[in-house]
Amino acid sequence: MSQQFLIRGGSIVDSTRDETRADVLVRDGLVVEVGPNLDSAGAQVLDASGCVVAPGLVDIQVHFREPGREDSETIETGSRAAALGGFTAVVCMPNTNPPLDDAAVVQSVLSRGRQVGLCDVRVAGCITKSRAGRELAPLGELYDIGVRIFTDDGDCVADANLMRRAFEYSSALHGAVIAQHAEDPDLVAGGHMHEGEWSAKLGIPGRPSEAEIVIVARDIALARRTNGRYHVLHLSTAGAADLVRIAKAEGLRVTAECTPQHMTLTDAACEGYDPVFKMNPPLRSEIDRDGVRRALIDGTIDAIATDHAPHAPETKEVPFEEAPPGMLGVETAFAVAHTELVATNILTMRQLVARMSFQPAAIAGFGNEHGRPVAPGERANLVVIDPLATWTVDASKVASKSRNTPWAGRELTGRVRHTLLNGVPTVINQETTK
Ligand SMILES: [Zn+2]
Structure with a gap:
């Protein structure tokens, strides 16, 4: 069964373009379509409104x-x-x-x-x-x-x-x-x-x-x-x-x-x-x-x-x-x-x-698979970032097994919302999928 995800409402930033509004359709590990108002039929929608979509x-x-x-x-x-x-x-x-x-x-x-x-x-x-x-x-x-x-x-x-x-x-x-x-x-x-x-x-x-x-x-x-x-x-x-x-x-x-x-x-x-x-x-x-x-x-x-x-x-x-x-x-x-x-x-x-x-x-030396333009045919290794989200680092809540962050208590601006590895979300809405 093919897995499809539609990253909807974001702006693309990659090596070939800057802040271009477009949806991104991902299927079977690859970016298959990039453009405005893509049809979401059959795809799980990942909300990217207000976000940057980047490699x-x-x-x-x-x-x-x-x-x-x-x-x-x-x-x-x-x-x-x-x-x-x-x-x-x-x-x-x-x-x-x-x-x-x-x-x-x-x-x-x-x-x-x-x-x-x-x-x-x-x-x-x-x-x-x-x-x-x-x-x-x-x-x-x-x-x-x-x-x-x-x-x-x-x-x-x-x-x-x-x-x-x-x-x-x-x-x-x-x-x-x-x-x-x-x-x-x-x-x-x-x-x-x-x-x-x-x-x-x-x-x-x-x-x-x-x-x-x-x-x-x-x-x-x-x-x-x-x-x-x-x-x-x-x-x-x-x-x-x-x-x-x-x-x-x-x-x-x-x-x-x-x-x-x-x-x-x-x-x-x-x-x-x-x-x-x-x-x-x-x-x-x-x-x-x-x-x-x-x-x-x-x-x-x-x-x-x-x-x-x-x-x-x-x-x-x-x-x-x-x-x-x-x-x-x-x-x-x-x-x-x-x-x-x-x-x-x-x-x-x-x-x-x-x-x-x-x-x-x-x-x-892995520029063929990562850091690629967000474009059809490319491997869907992507991140969706909310640049306006503010959050405070809580050392007791990090996913790492250790706690030695120098940023504890710091308020930061900009947060990762979704991450996709080979076309499959590893993070949705700031939570890992497995
Ligand atoms: Zn070193």
Whole structure:
């Protein structure tokens, strides 16, 4: 039996058009018709009046903690949170236990993602075996089963020669990208927050901006040398943003992402020693925050990615210096970015959709299935967003298994109403369908 859905009364925003009023008819996984006043006969109607209809959001950096830390998050709870946040595809980072450095583990995560069926769960593979930074992981083997992003995220690949070889090897793999958690391990050793005025005031050892800047500078030089493709994960400093801007002007194959928190919050948030504001790279100074924001606005930063990093409550209910780094992100990312950038007329809705859908989809190599125009024949991975809806983040009500959201109590503008994955709703009226 064919399944039909009619998304009625919304305005389409995608890579080819902006705020075009049209209904969207979805059948058997595909968009089949787009136009005004479509006939709803035989279709379930999804109300989109007052809403934007866009390609589903794509998050190229999440931690769903499975395998290894299912007490913090699972592929199921993470997928649920992602669907509620409007995401139709995510890329799980490989710092699981065991790490995603061989085909069997990768396959098990992919098949669990398909089984849950709330989001297209893809993975990044390790650059080095066991993320130990000593020898290359089997990049070719991982590439052959669909991996396109390689990273040791959580840790930086510090060895420049190994990084060079990763670029050389991956440049022969079409569409593969080397993604770096850019923090020089020696410079950040023992540090728990951004090194600056606030770390001095609070007496917490710091992680300087230079830790990111020196790695990004080095990696860009290696990418130039090897014609490698390079992506900066969770870029957090004005200095690294400047380096990426110059590299792009030079025509190098360099991209970058930032998180909602790095373009919004600063190290001042750590004032109350609340570990919810601890992450790596850390929340930084106003100068860095403003630099990241500028780079996101001018297109130097291609994508917003959440670095969704759940931690079970008991692991975060410890002194700041003992807490693990990381914050939740997928359920709130769109609303935070929308509140900060679109509701304030800094970016248009289309520019935000670019940074949260089609640009990250292109970086991750799944631009054939996600981030596509809302047009007949395209796979129906879609999100319906009410830009005027206001809501307050309630940490006790998140779908994630963990509660470590830095946005608790925040009023946000813009909310995901429906999400469709492969033509089937995963979220209707802000609730998951299974
Ligand atoms: Zn990272």
